[in-house]
Amino acid sequence: MEMESKKKKRNLHIPDDIIFNILRRLPPKSFARFKCVCKSWQSFANQHKYHNQKLLLFSSKTIQSIDIEADEIKAVDLEIPFKVSNPILQIASCNGLLCILTEREGFVIWNPLIGRYKRVSNTSEYKKFGFWYDHSTENYKIVRFKFMRFLDPNSEIQQRCSAEIYSQKSNSWQQKELLPWQIFSIFGDSLFGVLVNETLYWKIDYIHNCAVLCFDTLTEKFDMIKPPDNVHVFGLGAFKGHLCLAEYRKAGHFDIWTREVGKNQNWIKFMNLPPLIERKSSLFYRYLLPICSMKEDEILVGIRNLLTLLPIQREDELFLYSPEAQTYKKFHICDTVKHLIKEVTYTDSFVSP
Structure with missing residues (x-):
């Protein structure tokens, strides 16, 4: 027995x-x-890792989640477990974690799936930042920038950009380095860097010319790359795991460039977006940018600000583009709140802040 x-x-x-x-x-x-x-x-x-790509729409106090792979495209309010007494300025996403920057309370790291969050800092001085997750050490990090003014030996006022890095493991910020003096500003419609293949990208003013600042999250080193030849007005984004550069040409047309993978890393033009006929006259200070692929080979396209951070109403700013027919149609979302002015993509995970 x-x-x-x-x-x-x-x-x-x-x-x-x-x-x-x-x-x-x-x-x-x-x-x-x-x-x-x-x-x-x-x-x-x-x-x-889940591969259920979702879209977040948010404004100063409201965040809604949309499962863009569902049969019914419907907005669901996310219950924010922490107090937001000041407006949400921007949200960055990585590996299911959201890095939320508020106007006065600083950064909050939050996983909407498991509901856990952590306040990182209480500062309003740093507006530009980047967010990533180091899988090898299970450590999430933030890099933030601040422009400082000081007197040089000739008593002239100079401006330099400093970078600091936050590590979850040590729960502290560390001064990284001063960026080259030729960088006059870091700008664009988003406050956070575009994360693609372990590298963060920001559009910068480099000696009064637009360029791209790169930050390798593995080595934590900065570099600078030039845009394609004769490209001066552009915006940055990510599409299908590649860095995208949207170049404004003329009459509302946009060429979409991407970077080769490997040693050469040349810019390649891979798509042209025709103008939105009804919005043609108002797109000079904005650009069209592909966000993600949808069903029936359509592409979700968003309108972004090129030169300013002025809020725009998002209720009609998302479109589905058909490459075959070269036509647009509005992207309708059920139960969405009006005036959700910004969007970011993310996927679920169980990583805890």
Whole structure:
């Protein structure tokens, strides 16, 4: 009898690969409830990646989530678990974590799926920033910029941009370096850097010419790259895992460039976006930028500000573009709140702040 009992106990064991295969099929919220069962389940959850790309629309106090792969495109209000007494300026996304910058309370890191958050700093001095997650060390980081004025030896006022990096593991900021004096400003319609393949990108004013500032998150080194030849007015974004540069040409046309992967890393023109006929006259200070691919080979396209940070009403600023027909149609979202002025894409994860 004792031998039979031991055999039964051995037969009750289910291999981890079978368990993990079952867990990964669960909806994210159901999976979240089981991650605390044991350490192996929690470790698997932290490393597991979902590919359900979502869209966040937000304004000063409201954040809505849209599952763009669902049959019905519907906006769902996210319950913000922390107090937002000041307007939300910008939201950056990486690996399911949101880095939220408020006007006076500084940065907050939040995972909407599991509901956990962490306040990082209480400052309003730093407006431009970048956010990324280091998978090798399970550490999320923020880089922020501040322009400082000082007197040089000739008693002339000079301006330099300094960079600081926050590490979740040490819970502290560290002075990184002063950027070259030729960088006069970091600008664009977004306050955060575009994250593509472990590199952050910002549009900068480099000796009164537009260029691109790069930050390698693996080496934590800065570099500068020039835009394509004879390209002067442009915006930056990410599309299908590549850095995108949208060049305004004329009469509302936009050429979309991307960078080669490898040693050469030359700019390649891969798409032309025709003008939005009804908005043709008002697009001079804005640009069209592809956001993500949709069903039926359509592309979700957004309108971004080129030169200013003035808020724009988002209720009619998202369009579906058909490359085959070269036509646009408005991207309709059910239950969305008016005046949600900005958007960012993200995917679910169980990474905890």
